[in-house]
Amino acid sequence: MPDLQLVVAPYFGWDLLRVLQELFRYAFMQHAFEAGTIVALSAGVIGYFVVLRGLSFAAHALSHIGFAGATGAVLVTVAPIVGLLVFTMSAGAVMGALGQRLRGRDVTIGLVMAWSLGLGLLFTRLYQGSANLAIGILFGQIFGITTQEVALTFVAGVLTVVAVVVMYRPLLFATLDEEVAEAKGVPVRGLSIAFMVILAVAVSEAVQVVGVLLIFALIVAPAAIAERFTTRPSRGVLLSAVLAMLFTWAGLTVAYYLPYPVGFFITTIAFGSYVLARWAAPTLTRPRSRGRELLAREEQVRHSP
Amino acid sequence: MAGSITPAIVAEGVAAAYGDQLIWRNASFTVNTGEFVAVLGPNGSGKSTLLRLLLGLQPPAAGNLLVLGEHPHRGNPEIGYVPQRRNIDRDLPVRGRDFVHLGIDGNRWGVALGNTAGNHRRVNQAITSVEAQAYAGRPIGRLSGGEQQRLLLAQALAGRPQMLLLDEPLASLDLRNQIVIAELVAELARANGLTVLLIAHDINPLLPIVDRVLYVAHGGLAIGKPAEVITTEQLSRLYDAPIEVLQDSHGHMFVVGLEAESAHHDA
Numbered sequence: 001m002p003d004l005q006l007v008v009a010p011y012f013g014w015d016l017l018r019v020l021q022e023l024f025r026y027a028f029m030q031h032a033f034e035a036g037t038i039v040a041l042s043a044g045v046i047g048y049f050v051v052l053r054g055l056s057f058a059a060h061a062l063s064h065i066g067f068a069g070a071t072g073a074v075l076v077t078v079a080p081i082v083g084l085l086v087f088t089m090s091a092g093a094v095m096g097a098l099g100q101r102l103r104g105r106d107v108t109i110g111l112v113m114a115w116s117l118g119l120g121l122l123f124t125r126l127y128q129g130s131a132n133l134a135i136g137i138l139f140g141q142i143f144g145i146t147t148q149e150v151a152l153t154f155v156a157g158v159l160t161v162v163a164v165v166v167m168y169r170p171l172l173f174a175t176l177d178e179e180v181a182e183a184k185g186v187p188v189r190g191l192s193i194a195f196m197v198i199l200a201v202a203v204s205e206a207v208q209v210v211g212v213l214l215i216f217a218l219i220v221a222p223a224a225i226a227e228r229f230t231t232r233p234s235r236g237v238l239l240s241a242v243l244a245m246l247f248t249w250a251g252l253t254v255a256y257y258l259p260y261p262v263g264f265f266i267t268t269i270a271f272g273s274y275v276l277a278r279w280a281a282p283t284l285t286r287p288r289s290r291g292r293e294l295l296a297r298e299e300q301v302r303h304s305p
Numbered sequence: 306m307a308g309s310i311t312p313a314i315v316a317e318g319v320a321a322a323y324g325d326q327l328i329w330r331n332a333s334f335t336v337n338t339g340e341f342v343a344v345l346g347p348n349g350s351g352k353s354t355l356l357r358l359l360l361g362l363q364p365p366a367a368g369n370l371l372v373l374g375e376h377p378h379r380g381n382p383e384i385g386y387v388p389q390r391r392n393i394d395r396d397l398p399v400r401g402r403d404f405v406h407l408g409i410d411g412n413r414w415g416v417a418l419g420n421t422a423g424n425h426r427r428v429n430q431a432i433t434s435v436e437a438q439a440y441a442g443r444p445i446g447r448l449s450g451g452e453q454q455r456l457l458l459a460q461a462l463a464g465r466p467q468m469l470l471l472d473e474p475l476a477s478l479d480l481r482n483q484i485v486i487a488e489l490v491a492e493l494a495r496a497n498g499l500t501v502l503l504i505a506h507d508i509n510p511l512l513p514i515v516d517r518v519l520y521v522a523h524g525g526l527a528i529g530k531p532a533e534v535i536t537t538e539q540l541s542r543l544y545d546a547p548i549e550v551l552q553d554s555h556g557h558m559f560v561v562g563l564e565a566e567s568a569h570h571d572a
Contacts, residue, residue, distance in 0.1 A: 052398075166415055173411030176399060179388040180460070183360045184412045185380020227398040231444050234416075236398060 012257055023256060032142045032262075035150045036248040038157035039205045040218060044244030045164050046202045047223035048237045049195065053175050056220045058095055058102060058196075061113040062203045063215040065091045068116040070137045070207070071123035080137060081152065084207060087116075088200035096196030099189055100178065140211035140263045142252070149208070156205050163198045167191060172233055209248065214263045218244050221270035225277040247273070311374050313338045313468055313500035314359065319368035321354045327366060328354060332526040334519065336502070338467075341494055342528075343511045344504045345535075346521035352504045353389065355521065356470045359502070360386060373467060380412065385461030389472040389504075393453060397446040401456040404445055405431050408463035431463040432456070434493060451482040455489070462493065469494065471503045475510060483510040490514075508535060509557045535560065 011022045024030050050059050066088040073083025091112075095102055102109075124134040136144070145153075164171070173181040174188045182188045206218045222243035226236045251266030258265075312335045320330030328351035336342055344352050357363045358370060361377035370376070373383050385408070405428050410417060417424070432441045435455040440448055445456060454474055461469060471490065475483040487503075491514040494501045505511055508518065508531060518534045520527045523544045527534050534540075535558050540548040549561045 168416045169407075169411055169413050173407045176397075176404065177407060177411075177460075179391075180386055181407075181411060183362060183379065183384075183386045183388075184464075186412050231398050231400045231403075233399060233403060 010257060023253060028143050028145075029252070029256060031145045031147065031150050032252050033249070035145050035153045036142055036209055036252055037245060038154050039209045040244035040248040041241050042157040042160040042202045043206045043218040044222045044241030045161055045237055046199055047219040047244065048226060048233075048240040049164070049171060049175060050199060050219055051223040051227060052233075053195075054103060055196075055199070056216070057106060057109055059199060059203060059219050060215060061109045061116075062088045062091055062095075062196075062200055063207055063212045064113040064120075065116040066200075066204055066207055067137055067212045068119040068123065071120040071127070071134060074133060075123050075127045080133075081149070081204065081208070084137075084204040085201065088204050089197050092196035092200035093193055096193030097189070099192040136211070137207065138211050138213050139261065140207070140209050140214065142209045142262055143255075145208060153205055153208065156201050160198050160202045160205075163194070167194065171195060210263050210266055214267050217247065217263075217267040217270040221274050222247065225274055228277050228281045243273070311338065312336060312371075313340065313373060314502075315369075315371040317369040319358070319370050320366040321351050321358055321363075322366040323351070323354060327524070329521060329524050329526060330367065332368070334526060334528045336500060336517075336519075338500055339494070339498050340516045341491060341501045341514060342503070342517050342519050343508060343515045343531075344502055344519045344521060345506075345508055350521045350523070352521050353472055355519075355526075356386070356472055356502065356504070359470060360384060382464055383467045385464055385466035385469045385499075387454075387457045387461050387469075387471045387474055390450070390454065390457075390474070390476060393446045395446040397444060399445060400442055401437065401445045401448065401452075402428055402432060402441040404456055405441070405459045405463050408460035427463055427465075431459040434462060435459045435489060450477050451486060454478065454486055458486075458490065458493075462497075466499065468500045469502070471501065473504050473506070475505055475507075480510070483507075487511050487514060512556065512558070531558070 011018050013019070024033070047059075050056060066084040069083035069085070069087025070080035071083070072087075073080050098105075120134070120137075124131070127133075170181065170186040171191055173184070174186050174191050178188055203215060203219065206215055210217050223236070223240040225243055226239035230236050230239060247266055247269045250269050251262050254265045255262035314334075314336040316332050316334050318330075319332045321328050321332075328349075344355065346352050354363070358365050359372050359377055361379040361381065364377075372381070375381075406424065408431070409424050409427055432438055435458050437452065437455045437459060440452055441456065441459075445453060448456070458471075458474070461471075469490070474490070475486060478486060487510050490501060490503065493499065502519070503511070503515075508515075512531060515531060517528055518531045520534050520540070520543060522540075523546075525543060527539060527543050529539075535550055537548060537550045540550060540560060547562055551559045551561060553559070
């Protein structure tokens with residue numbers, strides 16, 4: 001935020017209390033932390049199921065569709081977040097109704113995504129002199145967030161997390177074992193739609209922090225890392241949420257001291273952590289003591305018909 | 306339990322459709338409580354559809370069907386179901402025992418609160434009953450086909466059902482594992498008084514354990530003891546085509562002349 005450059009160099013050192021005081025000295029930073037935290041929590045929780053259901057690309061596409069919605073909203077003088085929500089939730093409902101048929105539709109999803117970006121480009125041009133607006137939506141604008149937006153983000157964030165908690169067991173069942181879940185009376189299709197709509201809300205929130213283009217950093221990266229470290233779904237969800245929060249806090253903190261965009265830091269931290277996680281836990285089963293025996297067994301399994 | 310007086314399944318003139326196309330009709334049969342029935346027939350003949358009818362996932366196109374004394378309805382807790390084996394992603398970050406746990410409370414809303422110890426015990430019981438203790442804590446995608454099949458069976462048992470519907474649980478297992486799993490199912494069924502319908506391609510691993518065979522072919526169903534149903538005359542009539550049943554010295558049965566039929570019906 002070049003226009004907010006400080007005259008006195010901000011404190012950074014071993015006195016953590018002073019660092020915290022420094023970080024929370026300005027309202028814009030307080031808002032950024034408040035909104036960032038709730039966005040990260042909901043992105044992390046939902047992200048776990050996004051990765052488990054193989055919907056990473058769909059989530060990415062949703063955010064791009066949101067770009068068209070946000071820029072279109074500005075054109076008709078409505079708040080960008082409203083357009084974002086309307087577009088992503090409608091697209092989410094359609095994707096959810098498609099359910100399993102969404103899988104393997106990379107080409108279709110990709111084309112819709114590209115077209116949405118194109119539409120957004122047109123809307124930006126029509127609404128003249130707003131390159132900053134487009135950049136903000138594409139890459140996030142967490143330092144510009146208002147008190148009102150923080151409140152809205154808080155409500156949306158709490159709603160999405162509560163919704164996932166309510167759906168937790170049947171959603172897990174439907175995700176892991178759709179046919180049995182259906183036979184056991186789980187409303188598989190309804191859950192699929194509900195999940196995508198909730199994801200749409202989470203994506204719309206996350207766009208404020210990391211923008212349309214960098215959404216992977218908050219929704220997919222923490223969950224993907226969590227899934228390398230635990231084979232227990234409940235722990236996976238929690239770990240994913242904690243990681244998303246840590247990435248956001250770390251990104252905001254670094255961005256406060258260095259004159260570079262927060263989106264860059266959050267994505268870098270997410271990417272770095274993912275690389276580290278792959279290196280630290282190359283396989284899920286990471287055999288602790290029975291390594292050899294397990295590998296031999298796997299080999300045997302692979303060779304038997 | 307209602308005991309042996311009430312039959313587990315009663316079908317009267319039942320017809321099944323796939324889309325708007327009838328695949329079999331005029332099916333009237335009874336399966337008794339505690340019976341072990343193998344469901345056989347070519348691909349696409351409607352074996353899985355029969356299970357879908359029993360599960361209440363689709364209604365019969367005609368006729369009257371009763372399962373455990375009730376009309377079929379989705380979410381019947383008395384039925385344990387193992388669908389045709391899916392390929393479980395090798396990297397799925399979920400343990401076998403988590404799969405089993407879903408069989409108890411996977412259809413309840415919210416997160417698990419209270420009675421977690423009781424459910425935990427039930428999960429362990431189910432895992433022990435299929436002798437899967439050694440690998441239930443490992444990611445399910447990394448297990449062998451036979452191990453996965455045991456855990457999916459445990460999932461179905463964890464719900465404490467009265468009836469098991471198993472769709473090709475022996476497919477893609479080697480012959481030794483086919484026999485082991487088939488015997489395990491039979492043993493569990495006997496111990497718990499379960500009625501079992503098991504879809505299979507090959508009757509031979511099941512011959513020592515099945516009570517009766519339900520043959521689905523050419524738009525109709527036939528039920529009876531293996532020696533009654535799997536005969537040259539019966540199958541030729543059912544298929545309306547020349548079929549020959551051969552037996553080797555061990556009593557294994559081989560149905561000859563089905564290849565063209567199954568290719569024709571492949572869905």
